[in-house]
Amino acid sequence: ISYSASNGWHDARVLPYGSISLDPAAMVLHYGQAIFEGLKAYRQPDGTIASFRPDANAERFRSSARRIAMAELPEELFLASLTELLSVDHAWVPQPGGEESLYLRPYMFSSEAGLGVRPANEYQYLLIASPAGAYFKAGVKPVSVWLSTEYVRAVRGGTGAAKFAGNYAASLLAQAQAAEQGCDQVVWLDAIERKYIEEMGGMNLFFVYGSGADARLVTPELSGSLLPGITRESLIHLAEDAGIPVEERKISVDEVESGVRSGGITEIFACGTAAVITPVGRVKHTGGEYTVANGEPGEVTMALRDTLTGIQRGTFTDTRGWMQKLY
Numbered sequence: 034i035s036y037s038a039s040n041g042w043h044d045a046r047v048l049p050y051g052s053i054s055l056d057p058a059a060m061v062l063h064y065g066q067a068i069f070e071g072l073k074a075y076r077q078p079d080g081t082i083a084s085f086r087p088d089a090n091a092e093r094f095r096s097s098a099r100r101i102a103m104a105e106l107p108e109e110l111f112l113a114s115l116t117e118l119l120s121v122d123h124a125w126v127p128q129p130g131g132e133e134s135l136y137l138r139p140y141m142f143s144s145e146a147g148l149g150v151r152p153a154n155e156y157q158y159l160l161i162a163s164p165a166g167a168y169f170k171a172g173v174k175p176v177s178v179w180l181s182t183e184y185v186r187a188v189r190g191g192t193g194a195a196k197f198a199g200n201y202a203a204s205l206l207a208q209a210q211a212a213e214q215g216c217d218q219v220v221w222l223d224a225i226e227r228k229y230i231e232e233m234g235g236m237n238l239f240f241v242y243g244s245g246a247d248a249r250l251v252t253p254e255l256s257g258s259l260l261p262g263i264t265r266e267s268l269i270h271l272a273e274d275a276g277i278p279v280e281e282r283k284i285s286v287d288e289v290e291s292g293v294r295s296g297g298i299t300e301i302f303a304c305g306t307a308a309v310i311t312p313v314g315r316v317k318h319t320g321g322e323y324t325v326a327n328g329e330p331g332e333v334t335m336a337l338r339d340t341l342t343g344i345q346r347g348t349f350t351d352t353r354g355w356m357q358k359l360y
C-alpha cells in the first residue's frame with residue numbers, strides 16, 4: 034500500500050513475490066525511516082486461519098511510525114493486508130497439530146526521493162510471509178545469555194520502544210559479541226547505569242521467584258527504552274489468571290545473580306512472537322557465569338508456554354478473545 038501526503042493511503046495490491054525498485058535517493062536509504070512488525074498465522078482446528086492479537090501489532094506499528102515521524106497506517110488497512118495476503122497464500126499455513134506457522138512480516142519505509150533531512154512525504158507499506166518451522170526442533174532447550182555492558186540498545190527518549198529497523202542494526206555487533214562469548218543471545222542493560230536488565234535480543238524477560246503455589250514473577254518495567262512486547266503483556270494476564278503475582282519493576286544484574294545463587298530465583302525465561310517462551314539456562318557477564326537452577330526448563334516457564342501455545346493453536350479456551358480470524 035502506498036502513502037503520499039497528498040493522496041493518503043492508496044493503491045493496495047497483492048503482487049507475486051519479487052524485486053521492488055527504489056529511487057537511489059529514496060530517503061530510507063539515507064535517513065533510515067523504517068519500521069516493522071512480526072506476527073504468526075496459525076491454522077485452527079476448524080480450518081480457519083487466525084493470528085494472536087494482530088490488533089496489538091497494528092497499534093504498535095502506528096506507535097513506531099509516530100516515533101520516527103512516519104505516516105500511520107490505520108488498523109483496518111493493517112488487518113485487511115493480512116487477510117488479503119492469506120487469501121492468496123493460505124496453503125502455506127501448516128495444518129494444525131504441530132509447532133509450525135506462517136510468519137507475517139509487515140513493514141514500512143520512506144520511499145520519497147530527497148536529500149534533505151526531514152520526514153518523508155511518501156511511504157510504502159509492504160507485507161511478506163515466510164513459513165516458520167518449530168523454533169525448538171528437538172524439544173524446548175534453554176538458551177545462554179551474555180549481559181552486554183559495552184553496548185546499549187536504547188536510551189530513554191530514544192527509539193527503543195519502537196520496532197524501528199535501526200535498533201536492530203545497532204544490536205548486531207553486541208549479538209556477535211554474545212556469540213564470541215559462547216552465548217546464544219545478548220541481554221541489554223539500561224544505558225545510564227548499566228545496572229538494570231532491559232530485554233533480550235528480540236524477546237522480553239521474566240524472572241520466577243519461588244515455586245509451586247508461592248511462585249511469583251518479576252519483569253523489567255517498560256522503561257521507555259525496551260520494546261513493549263505483546264507476548265510480555267499477554268503473559269502478565271495469563272500469569273494473573275493462574276494466580277501467579279507479577280511485578281513490573283526495575284531488576285538489577287546483582288539482584289538476578291544473588292537471586293539465582295541463593296535459589297530465590299528459580300527460573301528465567303524470555304518471551305516473544307518467534308519462540309513464544311524460551312527458558313534461559315545460563316547467564317554470563319564480564320565477571321563470570323552461572324547456571325539458573327539445574328539449567329533445565331522450569332515448571333512455571335513450561336506451564337505458561339503450554340497455555341499460550343494452546344491458545345494460539347486453538348486447543349485452549351481463548352477467554353480473552355485474543356485470537357482473531359484472518360481467513
Ligand code: PMP
Pocket residue numbers: 071232233234235236237260261262263264265304305306307
Ligand atoms: N523485544 C524486541 C527487541 C523484539 O524485537 C521483540 C519481538 N517483536 C520482542 C521484544 C517481543 O515482542 P513480541 O512479544 O511483541 O513479539
